[in-house]
Amino acid sequence: MQMVRAIDLSSNKLLGPIPNDLSVCAGLEYFNLSHNKLQGTLPASFGNQLKSLRDIDLSFNNLSGLLPMSLAKLERLQHLNLSYNHFAGPVPCSGVYKQQDITSFLGNPQLGLQDCPWGKRHGGAYQRKSVLLISILGVSSLPWLAGLGFWICLRYKRKSSGLMRKEDLSRATEAFNPRNLIGSGSLGSVYRGVLPDGKIVAIKVLTPKRQEADDCFQRECQTLLKVAHPNLVRIIASCSEAEFKALVLEFMPNGNLDKHLHRHSVDSSEAAELGLRRRWEILFQIARAVSYLHHDCSPAIVHCDIKPQSVLLDERMRARVADFGIAQLVNDASAITSTLRGSFGYIAPEHGMGGRISVKGDVYSYGVVVLEMITEKRPTDPMFANGLTLSEWVSHSFPHSLKEIVAADLVETIGPKSGYGNSMVEGLLQLGLSCTSQLPHHRPSMAEVVMELNNWGYFFN
Known part of the structure; x- marks a missing residue:
């Protein structure tokens, strides 16, 4: 358990308390138990023992009690989502608690949001008055209560600076x-x-x-x-x-992934060197985001334009998927389209032929990004002419001639004396080839991709 880096059991209808035993996962960085039916308190042991935590999402459960001060001591923790539970008492105004905005705590009526600076800034008293008003109106007003609720929500969003001039x-x-x-x-x-x-x-x-x-x-x-x-x-x-x-x-201070991945061909003095571990982390983070869109959103969301330029990097070089301008919301994860969606080189074959928009199209685009991360070859490189694709080019040399296709920065990580590097590079290339299969049903789901990448985390521990 000490080797586990990520736990994502969201939307599984889990019951009962959060086990204290999870505190033995010393290397845990990502912890998501959102959209379940968990009860009890948030273990204080998390803040005392899980020093590697970066993300905690416990939203949409039935958790209660006070917020533990110990979480404020976690220096690496950047994102905390405790919304829509039954937590009570004051919100600590230090550490990660201070870094969050009010959306991380919404839906907890007994939390003292007004005690924090951002709580006052977002109108904590206004929120309490709205709840009190609805309570006074009572059940007899139900026929028009929904309309009033919508009006209050709209007013609240405007007051929360959701709209600007x-x-x-x-x-x-x-x-x-x-x-x-x-x-x-x-x-x-x-x-x-x-x-x-x-x-x-x-x-x-x-x-x-x-x-x-x-x-x-x-x-x-x-x-x-x-x-x-x-x-x-x-x-x-x-x-x-x-x-x-x-x-x-x-604002993402490190720009997009393309700038760093192709720093030798792009005039960018601020581009960072991407080692094998960093590339794996970024690919894992992209996969988690796309898996969330496909499997945890209802209806499912197809991004339609996964590529390095659509992946932004924050101050710690952590990936954030962006650019949802051509995203498709679909009830059955498939929809007919008459227009070409996406960027040349990353579009799945079935989409390019005017077929159905589906989540497997995103899987294909993600696979191209995986291959691009290891080879540092854009799918639009002039060398890919006469119908040759990046995926086909890789498959011709895989797995016997890796040095011919692996980026120069990664060559030293492969070979008989490279240890885990050779296995990791070979595994990532195999994943990219699987995701770029010509037939959609031969491609893995993004949930399967996340699981596979997560299993590789032990290489770096």
């Missing part, structure tokens, strides 16, 4: 000064901005008067408001005016 974003970016420009494309530009409270954000401004940009804006808003996962970029606010539409997102 163009002039607010103009001030944040110094009138959209070019020196704050992070990147641009056919559908818009992304700026670095600073909000009045000093928070640094990324402001994605859509190109005006373009129906395609408007569609992407609506789709990205709808998708990001439905999801919550530590490896997905988080929406902070939005702005929708007659001639101006923008999204305010978390």
Whole structure:
């Protein structure tokens, strides 16, 4: 158990308390038991013994009691989601508790949210008055209570700064000064901005008067408001005016994965070197995010554009999947499409032929990213001509001539004296080839990909 790095048992209808025995998992980094029926308190032993924890998601359970102060001592813990439980008492205002926003604690009526700075900033008293008003109205008002509830939620979201004005974003970016420009494309530009409270954000401004940009804006808003996962970029606010539409997102100081993966071919002095362990971690994090979209969201969400440019890296080089402008929400995980969705080189064969949009299309795109991470060859490289694909090129040399296809930075990790490196590289290439199978039903699910990558974690412990 000390070798376990991730536990994800979300949406399994689990009952009972959280076992204290889990505290023996000294190497545990990711812990997700959300959307179950767990009861009891949050063990204080987690904060005392699980020093490697980075993410905890216990949302949508029946947990109760006080929030343990011991969690505030976990220096590596970055994300904590305790929303929609029955926790009570004050919220500690130190450590990871102080770093979270109010969404991490919503749905716990007996928590003292107003005692923290962000609780006051987000109108804790207003929230209590809303709940009190509904309680006074009583059951006799049920016929119109739903409408009132919607109005209160809308008011609360506005009060929580979920909506911003163009002039607010103009001030944040110094009138959209070019020196704050992070990147641009056919559908818009992304700026670095600073909000009045000093928070640094990324402001994605859509190109005006373009129906395609408007569609992407609506789709990205709808998708990001439905999801919550530590490896997905988080929406902070939005702005929708007659001639101006923008999204305010978390700022990722290390840019996108493509910049670091292809640092030798891209003029980027700030690009970081990616060792084998870092590449595995990033691939694992991407897989967890996509698996969440496919298996934990209802309806399932197909990203449709998984590629290195759509993967952002935070200050600790942790992956966050972004760019949901062409995402597809589908009830049965498949939908007919008449338009080509995705980026050339990453689009699954069945999508390119106008077939059904399905989760297996994302699996194919992810497989291309896996192969690109190990070979450092883009699927659009001029060497792939006359119908040759990155997947076919790898398969021609796999597994007997790995040095011919593995990136120069990784060559030293393979060979008879390389230890785990050879097995890891070979395993990742095999995973990439499986994910890029021509037939969708031959590809693994993203849940299976996560399980396989998780099992490889022992190589690094």
